Amino acid sequence: MMSVVTGHIGLVNPLVAKATGASQVCVTDIDEKRLVMAKEMGADCVVKVTSKDAKEVAAQVIEALGEKPDFTIECSGAPPSTRTAIFATKSGGCVVLVGMGPPSVELPIIDAAVREVDIRGVFRYVNCYPTALNMVASGAVNVKPLITHRFKLEDSIQAFETTLRGEGIKVMIECKK
Structure with missing residues (x-):
């Protein structure tokens, strides 16, 4: 189960998540058009973000999925979204930071630590290109x-x-x- 914060990079993540075995994918965004696109591209549920309150948005994601996701991929770089990702992810789960936001961000680090939520950064370029190209070339992921x-x-x-x-x-x- 996975939660994804979207954008054009974020819209690829539900495709990859599904192609690699995610049972459910929930996408969040502030833009209704992107949420429609996410549904069309295979997201199981979408949540329109109308609040900067990270706990409130996390509760909406959890409600939409029926439980906390194992993985959350934050693709916007927006600090409230990064905080939401930590609150939404299940204990022992993983938050992957793809989006590039400000150089310093206030995080609920104690919440992540006591629930053993891993926080990982990825910059899309290191160790990703061969896999990404293979997924597109094989048809496993259709980005068109x-x-x-x-x-x-x-x-x-x-x-x-x-x-x-x-x-x-x-x-x-x-x-x-």
Whole structure:
């Protein structure tokens, strides 16, 4: 069982979690469009985050899953989400920090320590690329639905404006001649 905080990187995690045997995946986000996409991509449940209270959001995740997840992957880097991940994860479980937030964050470290919640960092590049490429190449993970917009090179400004407006998930600029 897994909980994932989403974003375009976070939307890949439910796919990978399912491909590697997660029984249930719950995705949290502040953006309704990303939650819809997460459901379309296989998330079992979604939670729209409307509060910065980490314990409150953790309770919503636990309620949605029916129990605390074994693993929680935090992909936004937002400090409240990192705290939520610790509170939501079961005792003896693991929180994986993918998102890059501020250099210093206040964490409920005693809560993690007394419940023996492991906190691990991952930067996506070390030891991940061969596995990721194999999963995509084999068809175990289909990332194509994440690409919601494509622009020609000469339309790059429009691509950046689309991204700045928060439209779409992954905006691509095609550099074909």
